[in-house]
Amino acid sequence: PAPAPTPAPPPPAPAPPPPTPEPTPPAPTPESPPGSVALPNATAGIAPGANASAPEGSPTPAPASNASAAMVGWARVGKASNISLEHDESTNRGLRLSYAPFGDDGIEFNVTLDHNSWLGFGFSQGSVVSMTGDGKGADVFTCSDGVVRRYWVTGLSLNGWGVEVPGAQCSRVSSKTSLRFNRSLAALSAEQVAVTPGDSQQLIWAHGGDGTTTQMYHGRGGRGGIDLDLSTGTISKMFKPSGPLVLIFHIFFMCLAWGCLLPLGAVIANRFRLGRWFLLHKRIQITGWVLQLIGVGFAVLYCQLKSAHLRNYHTWIGLVVTAVGTLQPLNALLRPHSQPRTVARIVFEVIHKGFGWSAILLGAANMFIGVVLVYQKGYSDGTVVLGAVSSACCLAVPLAVFGFGCNCPDRGALCLRLKKLKPRRPADGSLTSSSDDASEHSS
Numbered sequence: 001p002a003p004a005p006t007p008a009p010p011p012p013a014p015a016p017p018p019p020t021p022e023p024t025p026p027a028p029t030p031e032s033p034p035g036s037v038a039l040p041n042a043t044a045g046i047a048p049g050a051n052a053s054a055p056e057g058s059p060t061p062a063p064a065s066n067a068s069a070a071m072v073g074w075a076r077v078g079k080a081s082n083i084s085l086e087h088d089e090s091t092n093r094g095l096r097l098s099y100a101p102f103g104d105d106g107i108e109f110n111v112t113l114d115h116n117s118w119l120g121f122g123f124s125q126g127s128v129v130s131m132t133g134d135g136k137g138a139d140v141f142t143c144s145d146g147v148v149r150r151y152w153v154t155g156l157s158l159n160g161w162g163v164e165v166p167g168a169q170c171s172r173v174s175s176k177t178s179l180r181f182n183r184s185l186a187a188l189s190a191e192q193v194a195v196t197p198g199d200s201q202q203l204i205w206a207h208g209g210d211g212t213t214t215q216m217y218h219g220r221g222g223r224g225g226i227d228l229d230l231s232t233g234t235i236s237k238m239f240k241p242s243g244p245l246v247l248i249f250h251i252f253f254m255c256l257a258w259g260c261l262l263p264l265g266a267v268i269a270n271r272f273r274l275g276r277w278f279l280l281h282k283r284i285q286i287t288g289w290v291l292q293l294i295g296v297g298f299a300v301l302y303c304q305l306k307s308a309h310l311r312n313y314h315t316w317i318g319l320v321v322t323a324v325g326t327l328q329p330l331n332a333l334l335r336p337h338s339q340p341r342t343v344a345r346i347v348f349e350v351i352h353k354g355f356g357w358s359a360i361l362l363g364a365a366n367m368f369i370g371v372v373l374v375y376q377k378g379y380s381d382g383t384v385v386l387g388a389v390s391s392a393c394c395l396a397v398p399l400a401v402f403g404f405g406c407n408c409p410d411r412g413a414l415c416l417r418l419k420k421l422k423p424r425r426p427a428d429g430s431l432t433s434s435s436d437d438a439s440e441h442s443s
Helices: 245-271 277-306 313-333 343-376 381-407 411-415 435-442
Strands: 067-072 075-078 080-084 096-102 106-113 119-123 138-144 147-153 169-173 176-184 200-207 223-229
Touching: 075 096, 106 119, 119 176, 138 176, 147 169, 245 277, 245 313, 245 343, 245 381, 277 313, 313 343, 343 381
Parallel strands: none
Antiparallel strands: 067 075, 080 096, 096 106, 106 176, 119 138, 119 200, 138 147, 169 176, 200 223
8 A cells, every 4th residue: 555645844933023123212402592593304414504405295494584595503694685885875985785695505795886996895803893803814805907806814905816716706887896706604714704694794895996996005985894694684883992002092192292292392482481491491392202202103003003004194294293393302402502693593493493383283283183083993982082182181281371471471470480570569559560570570
């Protein structure tokens, strides 16, 4: 008989399913800064401003009014046009700014000027308008001779030739100048200033006179700046700084020298030629001469640190006045004797007195020109008032003495504290002087 069939082995038991791993909890999200706009569904590891795609089905945030998707930090770049960059519209320079987002992490600027001139626009730092970013550096773009260049400015002049900006435009049409360029929001090197929409950004500008198309010194009225939030288009009032200490010292010493002492010494020589007048005149003039040299030193230091040399009427007048004032003691040493009255003596008096009084009048006027210059430079009202009050108070002293010398017949004895005329009252009640006092006064 056939052998019985071998039964088939039973099927193997199914393997147990692998254990399901515990879901990894998401990394905690840092708390958003106060007042910020959250970025929904941001991709992890993507820096703000990068082109990251949101997952499908995620809600799309509604764009803010006049804003694009370009962002830095928590703020969006806005869009604006024809923002005036000037504080005083009466100047009528037609300097205006327009800007808009450029891609996901950039911004485009267009600066226009109603003049045919070179034009500069940049990003500075600090709380006051500064070409140097208050010593930290400024990121400046210039439109000069049809080329746009970028500079990192740390001093009172542009460094080298700058870097030509690709894709930028420097154009002049119908006597109008236009500077157009785009840049990244972030600072790509240590010699750039980042654009920070959401915060007030200091924007500075400068331009030349009409017809000056090559970049050069802008002049007193050809520069300025504003604080602008590039997210909302809000302009903040610029803070007016107090005058630096070197400027305060310059004001102090020059007011004492050319507002008080040097005019006073000249008045004594002109109105009070009695007794020891020459000794008093010489001592006062020497003191004023030393103080004006100290004031000149502070002026040079201020121009070196905060301004520029010989760029306005105040500095040129001051140079002439101090040069004449410095030479006055030297020509006084060469004076001939007053008796006999020779031609040399007459020439000396014309030179010494003529140059001396001219310098005094110019010096007094230049003090108030300096006050106007302090105001135009945008310093605080307190600094302007300090300069005006100091100038007026110092100048009041020689003016009062001069007026006294013109109107008081006994001015010499009273002012120089010599032996005063002792009045005696006779029977008729009139005032006379003793013969001894009168003879001393006559001498």
